[in-house]
Amino acid sequence: MKGSLLYEGKAKKVYSLVGEEYELILEYKDEATAFNGKKHQTFRGKGRLNNLISAHVFSYLKLAGIPTHFIQTLSDTEQLVKQSQIIPLEVVVRNVAAGSMTRRLGLEEGTVLPQPVVEFYYKSDELDDPFLNDEHARLLAKVDQSDLEKIKASALKINRHLQVMFSEIELRLIDFKLEFGRLYDGSIVLSDEISPDTCRLWDQDTNRKMDKDVFRNDIEDLVEIYEIILKRLEAIVHV
Amino acid sequence: MKGSLLYEGKAKKVYSLVGEEYELILEYKDEATAFNGKKHQTFRGKGRLNNLISAHVFSYLKLAGIPTHFIQTLSDTEQLVKQSQIIPLEVVVRNVAAGSMTRRLGLEEGTVLPQPVVEFYYKSDELDDPFLNDEHARLLAKVDQSDLEKIKASALKINRHLQVMFSEIELRLIDFKLEFGRLYDGSIVLSDEISPDTCRLWDQDTNRKMDKDVFRNDIEDLVEIYEIILKRLEAIVHV
Numbered sequence A, B: 001m002k003g004s005l006l007y008e009g010k011a012k013k014v015y016s017l018v019g020e021e022y023e024l025i026l027e028y029k030d031e032a033t034a035f036n037g038k039k040h041q042t043f044r045g046k047g048r049l050n051n052l053i054s055a056h057v058f059s060y061l062k063l064a065g066i067p068t069h070f071i072q073t074l075s076d077t078e079q080l081v082k083q084s085q086i087i088p089l090e091v092v093v094r095n096v097a098a099g100s101m102t103r104r105l106g107l108e109e110g111t112v113l114p115q116p117v118v119e120f121y122y123k124s125d126e127l128d129d130p131f132l133n134d135e136h137a138r139l140l141a142k143v144d145q146s147d148l149e150k151i152k153a154s155a156l157k158i159n160r161h162l163q164v165m166f167s168e169i170e171l172r173l174i175d176f177k178l179e180f181g182r183l184y185d186g187s188i189v190l191s192d193e194i195s196p197d198t199c200r201l202w203d204q205d206t207n208r209k210m211d212k213d214v215f216r217n218d219i220e221d222l223v224e225i226y227e228i229i230l231k232r233l234e235a236i237v238h239v
């Protein structure tokens, strides 16, 4: 039975589960936010789309042997996950230069990186998620270098699996953001969500943007795009 | 004999040396700049002070066994150095939180870091010296991980020597910026300058700022402060 609301984030509500100390319910909201919450809008149906897309992606990764928090889908907008203590790092993997990287480092959007790059950002709305190096990450997120190395290796492995998965549905995985958490036994698992809110996905043939950038830059209707992605995933991943 | 002007930077002019392919003359200017050149002012005597202070610091480090570009002082404002191909990284070492770090990471100025932190910034005026992680540094500065590890280790060693040296003249070394370059034989040496322009130095007892922050924040007369530092260094380092 759904327990009390523990936390409300920008995209999801987190509920406890009565009688299950180590499980949580994530309820996906219809809210889209960008630029650290400065732009926001409600999209009817978005919560369902992200919930189901993320469930498909996590099921795919689970099958590939990646330890995750995902247990099962409960309803159109809810999923059951293992409770984890979120490590306050946004772990970004980039295959192609886009977004802030192009502006910060003077790279042209679309530049293929010679190898995937892993970046850490400090998950802090007040500080606007500052970019970190390993030393800052150890300092602020209270992880040691061996945890960081495990997280980087896991992020790169997830990247390889997601590149294959998205190529099967004719999408190029440009970059994406992950969060990791610690289970009660101390092991580190992939947590949070993987959806077009947290990935940049470009159409393989036309480079059409198929992710939250359509909302960030007012390009197209977000719900229509996310619907296409869910349809294509349903055809290849069975949850 | 002084050859042609090869490059004019914000703080120094770089000249070739007739008949000496692998040596350069650095001429220190009377110019102070801050905020990536947006604030600038001429201070009569500053060129001499930075030239002589940097010569003292490099002599100290040379005695301590650190490979550097420094050969000798030529005049009040000029020094002879080995030509190096500058690696386009600003290598920052921090012992205490100050400056951009306090704003970016939400740390209070003066917070002693649990251990010294090394940061890389991309030396690019157009991009405003963006902060990098190791992967960006490899990508942009065309160095490999073993070069980066050598640079980090060297920066931390230099930090230990400079902390001792500055404590002898009653100053706390808060943070500083280094540049490294490659000699014609490929070896990496400490290049550029070390002066109150490139260090944060606080009086050991009063925390009075004794560095370029007095100009950045219009606190005190820069020349008077730099003069004090040179006087104190002359009493302990003989060049």
Ligand SMILES: Nc1ncnc2c1ncn2[C@@H]1O[C@H](COP(=O)(O)OP(=O)(O)O)[C@@H](O)[C@H]1O
Pocket: A007, A008, A009, A010, A011, A012, A013, A014, A024, A069, A081, A082, A083, A084, A085, A086, A179, A181, A191, A192, A193
């Ligand atoms: N397995 C989990 N255990 C605990 N917290 C989680 C788990 N998965 C995701 N979370 C957290 O759920 C919160 C709500 O998500 P979201 O709305 O995206 O929040 P935010 O606005 O902080 O990004 C986030 O703090 C996220 O880190």
Ligand SMILES: Nc1ncnc2c1ncn2[C@@H]1O[C@H](COP(=O)(O)OP(=O)(O)O)[C@@H](O)[C@H]1O
Pocket: B007, B008, B009, B010, B011, B012, B013, B014, B024, B069, B081, B082, B083, B084, B085, B086, B179, B181, B191, B192, B193
């Ligand atoms: N040994 C060296 N060999 C070649 N260039 C050097 C050496 N030492 C310093 N330089 C370079 O001299 C230039 C002039 O210094 P500066 O005025 O501080 O320039 P900037 O405005 O680029 O920081 C800089 O590009 C610096 O990297």
Ligand SMILES: [Mg+2]
Pocket: A009, A010, A011
């Ligand atoms: Mg989130």
Ligand SMILES: [Mg+2]
Pocket: B009, B010, B011
């Ligand atoms: Mg300089």
